[in-house]
Amino acid sequence: MAEVALLGTGRMGAAMALRLAAAGDHVRVWNRTTASARALVDSSDGHLVLAETAADAVTGADAVLTVLADGEVTRAVLLSDAVQRVLTPGTLVVDLGTSGTDAATALGRHLGDAGHRFVDAPVSGSVPAVAAGTLLVMASGAPEDVEAARAVLGAFAGEVLRVGDVGAGQAMKLAVNLVVHDLNAALAEALDLAERSGVPRPEAYDVLERSVVAAPFVKYKRAAFLDPETPTAMSLALVAKDLGLITAQGRSTGAALPLTEQALARVRDAVDAGWGPRDMADLSRFHAAADEPSDPQTESGE
Known part of the structure; x- marks a missing residue:
């Protein structure tokens, strides 16, 4: 069972969180609008844990998944002092949003310099694909990091295709x-x-x-x-x-x-x-x- 932090509980993030919990992972969720995350947790029959802050969510996590609105928000959250202080060295960070190549490159550089692993992994598919476990993930990063991400993303992805180094996924x-x-x-x-x-x-x-x-x-x-x-x-x-x-x-x-x-x-x-x-x-x-x-x-x- 992995300790997973999922940041962003919109339609896709919420569906992913539920699939991760169903696969046996311990999942902490956070959203910029707390009410959204709380509603998801309340509907999960105790299978999800609400984190009040992004830093609370990622503390002790083996993997951090982000499903946020855009690259600017994703960078602001992941590279904030509060989050950086509590990330365990070597933590696997996977961005599943459509953040753009500039954001992916910046995240890969900053997280790598801080001793973390980063996989740029946007997806193709909608909520029904998440629910069915058939989502396509276009992953980029070091081969060993993509392989590590594959083990977590398998809860909702049908295929995880490595397409190159960080930025290629975007x-x-x-x-x-x-x-x-x-x-x-x-x-x-x-x-x-x-x-x-x-x-x-x-x-x-x-x-x-x-x-x-x-x-x-x-x-x-x-x-x-x-x-x-x-x-x-x-x-x-x-x-x-x-x-x-x-x-x-x-x-x-x-x-x-x-x-x-x-x-x-x-x-x-x-x-x-x-x-x-x-x-x-x-x-x-x-x-x-x-x-x-x-x-x-x-x-x-x-």
Whole structure:
């Protein structure tokens, strides 16, 4: 049984914590919003332990997993004086968020200098994949550190693929998310085109889901594209964050990403119009409403 600290109890972090506990690990959870972590602990039938601070969570941990909103937050938490004072030398730190290559490189350098092991390990998949234990992890770091992480991540990951040294995991995650977010934007346009041409949205989606473009994303986002009341899985605000990281990576490496730059501009338009909290699939509704401004909060019933 491993002592695991999990920092970040959003939808993905919460699902991971429950899988870790079910696998027999002793799991302490922390979140910047304490109420979120407390609700998770209260629902876990005593299988999870609430930590009031990040430092409390990581004290004595064999492995520290972070599932935080972005690289800036992840760096601020892990490199804080309070956390650094209590981390045991040699602690395995695994970042599962989409933090960006700069954050991963900085974390690897600072944690390594402090005598800790770091694995940059963003994921591909959603909460159902975590619950089913089929999540894909794109891990980067020293081979022996990735192997150590594999033993912990096996509680919820179907595959842990080492893709290189620290930073390569984030680069690969950005490449994967480029396809996801560009596909999301393409679906939004396709549905708008079909509806304006007289094909009802459900029928249009039936065709898309059975066509050559029917990637897993198209299948598992069906409910969100067809029902505006579907709970948000990934917000448009987070999509804008990801696309910002992707396009910045393109510029820093010299990769031309014209389609993705256009997708970012469209998503930012939606966020600026107040659609930031809405699910990424609601980009299709933003397309439809673009010529007829409306209150997105009223439209969704939120």
